[in-house]
Amino acid sequence: MLDPMDLLRSNLSRVRIPEPTNRIYKQECCVSFDTPRSDGGLFVDMSTFLAFGKDHVGWNYEKSGNPVYLHIKQTKVLVPEDRPLKKPTLMAIGVDGGFDNNEPEYEETHSIVLLPDYVTLPFPSVELPEKVRLAVDSILMAEGAEKKEQLAAWTADKKQTSVYAMNLQQIDNGIVVPSSGWKCSKCDKRDNLWMNLTDGTILCGRKNWDGTGGNNHAIEHYKDTGFPLAVKLGTITADLEAADVFSYPEDDSVLDPLLAQHLAFFGIDFSSLQKTEMTTAERELDQNTNFDWNRIQESGQEVEPIFGPGYTGLVNLGNSCYMAATMQVVFSTHSFYSRYYKNQSLKTAFEKAPADPTVDLNMQLTKLGHGLLAGKYSVPVSEEKDQTNSITPTTNSKQDGIPPRMFKAVIAASHPEFSSMRQQDALEFFLHFLDQVERAHGGSPEIDPARSFKFGIEDRILCSSGKVAYNRRLDYILSLNIPLHEATNKEELAAFQKLKAEKISEGKEVSNDEIVRPRVPLEACLASFSSPEEIQDFYSTALKAKTTAVKSAGLTSFPDYLVLHMRKFVMEAGWVPKKLDVYVDVPDIIDISHMRSKGLQHGEELLPESVPGEEEEPTKPVADENIVTQLVSMGFNHLHCQKAAINTSNVGVEEAMNWLLSHMDDPDIDAPISQGRQIAVDQSKVDVLISFGFQEDFARAALKAAGGDIEKATDWIFNNPCASFSTDMDATSSETIPTAAEAGLPDGGGRYRLIGIVSHIGTSTLCGHYVAHIFKDGRWVIFNDAKVGASVNPPKDMGYLYFFERLNS
Numbered sequence: 001m002l003d004p005m006d007l008l009r010s011n012l013s014r015v016r017i018p019e020p021t022n023r024i025y026k027q028e029c030c031v032s033f034d035t036p037r038s039d040g041g042l043f044v045d046m047s048t049f050l051a052f053g054k055d056h057v058g059w060n061y062e063k064s065g066n067p068v069y070l071h072i073k074q075t076k077v078l079v080p081e082d083r084p085l086k087k088p089t090l091m092a093i094g095v096d097g098g099f100d101n102n103e104p105e106y107e108e109t110h111s112i113v114l115l116p117d118y119v120t121l122p123f124p125s126v127e128l129p130e131k132v133r134l135a136v137d138s139i140l141m142a143e144g145a146e147k148k149e150q151l152a153a154w155t156a157d158k159k160q161t162s163v164y165a166m167n168l169q170q171i172d173n174g175i176v177v178p179s180s181g182w183k184c185s186k187c188d189k190r191d192n193l194w195m196n197l198t199d200g201t202i203l204c205g206r207k208n209w210d211g212t213g214g215n216n217h218a219i220e221h222y223k224d225t226g227f228p229l230a231v232k233l234g235t236i237t238a239d240l241e242a243a244d245v246f247s248y249p250e251d252d253s254v255l256d257p258l259l260a261q262h263l264a265f266f267g268i269d270f271s272s273l274q275k276t277e278m279t280t281a282e283r284e285l286d287q288n289t290n291f292d293w294n295r296i297q298e299s300g301q302e303v304e305p306i307f308g309p310g311y312t313g314l315v316n317l318g319n320s321c322y323m324a325a326t327m328q329v330v331f332s333t334h335s336f337y338s339r340y341y342k343n344q345s346l347k348t349a350f351e352k353a354p355a356d357p358t359v360d361l362n363m364q365l366t367k368l369g370h371g372l373l374a375g376k377y378s379v380p381v382s383e384e385k386d387q388t389n390s391i392t393p394t395t396n397s398k399q400d401g402i403p404p405r406m407f408k409a410v411i412a413a414s415h416p417e418f419s420s421m422r423q424q425d426a427l428e429f430f431l432h433f434l435d436q437v438e439r440a441h442g443g444s445p446e447i448d449p450a451r452s453f454k455f456g457i458e459d460r461i462l463c464s465s466g467k468v469a470y471n472r473r474l475d476y477i478l479s480l481n482i483p484l485h486e487a488t489n490k491e492e493l494a495a496f497q498k499l500k501a502e503k504i505s506e507g508k509e510v511s512n513d514e515i516v517r518p519r520v521p522l523e524a525c526l527a528s529f530s531s532p533e534e535i536q537d538f539y540s541t542a543l544k545a546k547t548t549a550v551k552s553a554g555l556t557s558f559p560d561y562l563v564l565h566m567r568k569f570v571m572e573a574g575w576v577p578k579k580l581d582v583y584v585d586v587p588d589i590i591d592i593s594h595m596r597s598k599g600l601q602h603g604e605e606l607l608p609e610s611v612p613g614e615e616e617e618p619t620k621p622v623a624d625e626n627i628v629t630q631l632v633s634m635g636f637n638h639l640h641c642q643k644a645a646i647n648t649s650n651v652g653v654e655e656a657m658n659w660l661l662s663h664m665d666d667p668d669i670d671a672p673i674s675q676g677r678q679i680a681v682d683q684s685k686v687d688v689l690i691s692f693g694f695q696e697d698f699a700r701a702a703l704k705a706a707g708g709d710i711e712k713a714t715d716w717i718f719n720n721p722c723a724s725f726s727t728d729m730d731a732t733s734s735e736t737i738p739t740a741a742e743a744g745l746p747d748g749g750g751r752y753r754l755i756g757i758v759s760h761i762g763t764s765t766l767c768g769h770y771v772a773h774i775f776k777d778g779r780w781v782i783f784n785d786a787k788v789g790a791s792v793n794p795p796k797d798m799g800y801l802y803f804f805e806r807l808n809s
Helices: 004-009 057-064 130-141 145-149 217-225 259-264 280-290 321-330 334-342 346-352 361-373 405-411 426-440 449-453 490-505 522-530 625-633 638-647 653-662 683-691 696-705 710-719
Strands: 042-045 051-053 068-077 105-114 119-123 193-196 202-204 229-232 245-247 252-255 455-462 468-475 478-480 519-521 533-540 545-555 561-566 569-572 576-579 583-585 589-591 751-761 769-776 779-784 787-790 799-806
Touching: 004 105, 004 119, 042 057, 051 057, 057 346, 068 130, 105 130, 193 217, 202 217, 229 259, 321 361, 321 426, 321 751, 321 769, 321 779, 321 799, 334 361, 334 449, 346 361, 361 405, 361 426, 405 426, 426 449, 426 799, 449 561, 478 522, 519 522, 522 545, 522 561, 522 583, 625 638, 625 653, 638 653, 683 696, 696 710
Parallel strands: 478 561, 519 583
Antiparallel strands: 042 051, 042 068, 068 105, 105 119, 193 202, 193 229, 229 245, 245 252, 455 468, 455 545, 533 545, 561 799, 569 576, 589 751, 751 769, 751 799, 769 779, 779 787
């Protein structure tokens, strides 16, 4: 048998020195969630720089033939139990000044291992060939691909020095501000008070949309005077940099290097002041530190941790809770459980994968499925009791969870937003995920687990002529409006509104215990989807004119898993997104049998198909001559001006000019105006408007009218509540024969059982926190990132997405 060093030398051709552009994996196995801290450590292939756990490195040797590996092993170092927890000063995880999770420290050792016999050579060692030493040093010094792809930190922007601070003019009006006992000079508010640094006026802060907070007096004072800077009283201490200074023209929290001088002008000795109020940043930090948000997280409840197969938590990668909550529910369905766990082993997926398994969706979904469902990583975090390695898990033990970094990198590769560290909408992610899974199974729809969510929707349009048209489409989710007028607690709501008005008039705030929210039955939401609605300006091919039609909707098939999306996010005037503060009463069992579309009925007559040229006049795009004339007077080409007006639906001169300026270089800008030209609309912008609660057809029409601008599209919707968006259905009189796309869709009875809830905490889908509750093994379980436990009081009335499983007849 060869000497170990000779064996290594004979395989030097399989060792590469990594270049700066190489992706090096050294924190996590490519096919499992093993790490250097796992039993057996991690093996880095010194040719491909892919990493493998001890149970999987042999598979890589069989597939690639690469025999040389860098073995990395991390062992826990005991630290004093009374090590103090650092107080965070920065909104960050895993960085200096950020949250200290009191994580244990680890000692790292390295060696060179040669497969297939696992011959081991120590590292560092001067006896190793120079090429090996250089390669190992480069691997250890390089930033891991895992860290590059997913920074486990979310850091708030540092405050900038205000441009108004250095030359701030202060008015000597005799005001001397006392050290306590402050009150708004325009109302009775005694908290959330801001002192203007120009004239010393003390006024209350902004009013929240629900009537809480201040009364806007500080910002109104700025609008009247233009005095730019204010400091929040109660945040001033000897540490002046921590004081909350706000710049109204810069619309941000800022630094004032001369704050001591500006305060002294009004007689304030900052060194003697005590902190009595939280700064804006501290409120946000406190919320994240406590992580204790209302009923959704079941705060205040003693949640019993659960471990074992199917109860593995997902580590938050930095605002990735939208993905964690969604994937926990997805993998609780039989279709995904079977496809990526029961019926496919990790080894099979690895053998099918390309040379780099980290970029293969099938491999990473199988890895995620086995990670969540096998139970290997769902074990209590051990607590050291003494210097011997004896450990005793306590009843409060938690698990580490698994970090879905590689899965996130693969699923987000085609989507720039999901690739970012920003919070995302769980609904949008769910739809993107299913779309990617369906694409991956394009040639084998029979094994595509995404199809278990897919169903058909049929719109029936009844023309005033008495004739009908039917349109069909496919979807993964049923998006429901919440009809607040159907609330079942109207008397309690009226009493609460009266109480709230009284408290606001007295300068008091309503406590959480006093708030009454509308309660709307799920049945009312389902009914609003199916109920008839009028369509104005519908072009009838029977009447050859525009008329009013009535549209109703039904389902052509019932999926194995029905996902209901509650449209809680709506737009208020001024394009301000608002989350409906509402409870939806959702039963455990629902029956949607009555929502099945009946198709063309006996005696119904279809609208005739449109004849070429017949609809020319009604659909011919016509430019508003007033808009065209004004643009031409500015020196623009007449044809270009016509196109600008048409492409912005004649909304106005400003919109048309903006479109014109951004389309001057279009290759077809000088082409004649085409008949019934379709304007392309960015689907991601459509999805944003849908998340606000608008119908998709309406959202498309608004974006076309606004030239793709979301804010102007929202304004257009409010200004055109009765606008027609029926162009896509004008000439549709298709027979109700199932299309090829509908063939093979799952179908069955209409009775469903609630199995999962994805809830959202926060005022917008782009901030806040997502949590999943799943019905497993006869009980409800909460999945809150890496925290998994028995649910005491699942928030069935507060969900954003509801997952139902069809009951067998």
